[in-house]
Amino acid sequence: METKDILGLLGGLALFLYGMKMMSDGLLDGAGIKLEYILEKLTNHKLKAILVGTLITCIIQSSSAMTVMLIGFVNAKVMKLNRAIWVIMGANIGTTMTGQLIAFDIGVFAPVFAIVGVILIVFFSWRAARLCGEVLTGIGMLFMGLEMMSQSMIPLQSSELFLNSMITLSHPLFAVLVGALFTAIIQSSSASIGILQTLAMQHLIPFSQAVYFLFGFDIGTCMTAFIASLSGCRNAKRLALFHLLFNVLGTSAFLVICQFTPIVSIVEGWTPHEPMRKIANMHTLFNVITTAAFLFIDKPILKFIERLIPLTKKREKGYI
Secondary structure, eight states: OOHHHHHHHHHHHHHHHHHHHHHHHHHHHHHGGGHHHHHHHSOSSHHHHHHHHHHHHHHHTOHHHHHHHHHHHHHTTSSOHHHHHHHHHHHHHHTHHHHHHHHTOOGGGHHHHHHHHHHHHHHOOOHHHHHHHHHHHHHHHHHHHHHHHHHHHGGGGGOHHHHHHHHHTTSHHHHHHHHHHHHHHHTOHHHHHHHHHHHHHTTSSOHHHHHHHHHHHHHHTHHHHHHHHTTSOHHHHHHHHHHHHHHHHHHHHHHHHHHHSSHHHHHHHHSTTOHHHHHHHHHHHHHHHHHHHHHHHHHHHHHHHHHHSOOOSGGGTTOO
């Protein structure tokens, strides 16, 4: 790759990340006022809490933002830990909608979204119009960033260094580790998935290898919750640890499933000519199945976490 390609790739990533943040902030500002009330009133049952977590994360388009909010609620003792873990399970499903959105490949309309959004922000003073403008501008920037990254990656098709690196990373465990590390660094699993989908669209990475990077992304995104919990109470740390175990155990199970069952071929067969959709579908399937499994083991997992991080302060006890 030449210098201009590297700069284009970095510029596209910056545009993607900022677009994602702008879209998320706009949606969060519009819905955030009632989030605490919704989370408190509609999370008294496990399935209901998972559904609420899924829907809210679909709306705000950021599991990281959702996780940080939950840690804040738990830390402030306005939400119980057992309810928060149900919501965070739903948030893992909700965040897969970003990949599904990217897979629609509406990049050709990205400038239209951006210009309409900017017009709403610049020429209208109504709060609703400005929030809508932020969301539309964010969507436009997101897809323009993807297009920039896609064009910058074309030279990689003939790069021996890159192709040899992909061969080296063909081992599932290496791919998971690299995926987790990359997402922990850039602090956005949505961006990681967008880059992976772009690589798949350019035929630079086969789906059979991409799935393992995908699992690593979900582990890497736990870094945000870990950082947010450092200054929190022990229940906040417990929630961050649950988030990590959810993804680590889910990944471990899927590593085995992918090795001994034809699940990768099955998912690939759903949309054989849509590489971006394959990745989005696998991400959704991974989180749905992991959540379904955790419905039955969340209590023993929580007890295990309570033993690892016991409550030593009296004021923290009794709010589980």
